[in-house]
Amino acid sequence: xxxxxxxxxxxERISEAEYAVMEALWQRSPQTAAEVCDTVCExxxxxxxxxxxxxxxxxxxGALATEPDxxxxxxxxxxxxxxYVGGESKRLVQRLFGGRAAPLFAQLxxxxxxxxxxxxxxxxxxxxxxx
Amino acid sequence: xxxxxxxxxxxERISEAEYAVMEALWQRSPQTAAEVCDTVCExxxxxxxxxxxxxxxxxxxGALATEPDxxxxxxxxxxxxxxYVGGESKRLVQRLFGGRAAPLFAQLxxxxxxxxxxxxxxxxxxxxxxx
DNA sequence: CTATTCAGACTACAGATGTAGTCATAACGC
DNA sequence: GCGTTATGACTACATCTGTAGTCTGAATAG
Numbered sequence: 001x002x003x004x005x006x007x008x009x010x011x012e013r014i015s016e017a018e019y020a021v022m023e024a025l026w027q028r029s030p031q032t033a034a035e036v037c038d039t040v041c042e043x044x045x046x047x048x049x050x051x052x053x054x055x056x057x058x059x060x061x062g063a064l065a066t067e068p069d070x071x072x073x074x075x076x077x078x079x080x081x082x083x084y085v086g087g088e089s090k091r092l093v094q095r096l097f098g099g100r101a102a103p104l105f106a107q108l109x110x111x112x113x114x115x116x117x118x119x120x121x122x123x124x125x126x127x128x129x130x131x
Numbered sequence: 132x133x134x135x136x137x138x139x140x141x142x143e144r145i146s147e148a149e150y151a152v153m154e155a156l157w158q159r160s161p162q163t164a165a166e167v168c169d170t171v172c173e174x175x176x177x178x179x180x181x182x183x184x185x186x187x188x189x190x191x192x193g194a195l196a197t198e199p200d201x202x203x204x205x206x207x208x209x210x211x212x213x214x215y216v217g218g219e220s221k222r223l224v225q226r227l228f229g230g231r232a233a234p235l236f237a238q239l240x241x242x243x244x245x246x247x248x249x250x251x252x253x254x255x256x257x258x259x260x261x262x
Numbered sequence: 263c264t265a266t267t268c269a270g271a272c273t274a275c276a277g278a279t280g281t282a283g284t285c286a287t288a289a290c291g292c
Numbered sequence: 293g294c295g296t297t298a299t300g301a302c303t304a305c306a307t308c309t310g311t312a313g314t315c316t317g318a319a320t321a322g
Contacts, residue, residue, distance in 0.1 A: 015308080071320080
């Protein structure tokens with residue numbers, strides 16, 4: 001997985017369209033191209049060629065693995081959702097908040113992006129962190 | 132400023148290179164193109180034409196205003212840093228965390244991206260929010 | 263066995279982005 | 293007033309991203 005990790009932190013990033021495909025496969029994999037399209041094409045307004053392109057690019061980026069199944073491939077993520085999401089979060093914090101999380105939190109609080117459930121959850125996490 | 136706000140939330144986004152230019156002008160404005168270059172060119176490895184292009188694109192996007200000063204322009208942000216940063220934060224949360232902030236917080240906590248100062252600050256903010 | 267199908271491989275193109283070069287001219291300096 | 297200069301306007305090109313079309317042939321179906 002080390003090589004895969006390099007891909008994530010290197011210059012090849014997963015684009016937003018590619019992320020939508022990854023999300024579908026994180027939820028359920030392995031899947032064929034047609035199955036992925038069933039999952040995302042209606043909601044994204046894509047057609048099958050689009051999905052196939054994105055899958056192909058993700059394979060080239062090392063984010064997906066392929067397993068032949070008859071004449072088609074079964075696609076499986078090599079890049080974990082957790083890894084991707086963590087990288088993107090950290091990147092935003094570093095890029096816009098000087099690497100500090102508190103200003104981000106303040107920003108979200110100010111935008112009323114924090115629900116009561118969020119607050120309760122964060123408090124619980126803070127308590128755990130103090131142990 | 133309403134029109135400007137539309138620009139931010141519309142399809143025209145500020146790219147990363149453009150953001151670097153904005154950051155320089157948020158720190159100090161108005162500035163001329165040459166002054167902006169003095170600020171960012173060495174650190175980014177850019178030359179003057181690059182900065183000029185980015186400034187020009189930002190003006191076209193409505194993020195910067197120009198004021199003639201002799202044969203050159205003084206550039207001033209129309210898009211506030213606060214607005215931009217808030218939009219990007221919200222966008223990440225919506226895109227990767229289903230619109231919920233707590234999972235983002237948990238992610239940052241897990242990545243050891245939270246300093247003790249961050250935690251203290253967040254606790255303070257939580258207390259204020261409960262008033 | 264044959265006809266059909268479907269999915270990967272390959273291609274296309276527009277727009278966005280990153281980085282930079284060229285040129286004309288109004289402003290500047292002497 | 294004249295020569296110089298700096299800067300905006302315009303252009304260039306490579307890469308990335310978004311979206312999709314075409315084609316071939318191996319797998320599939322009958």
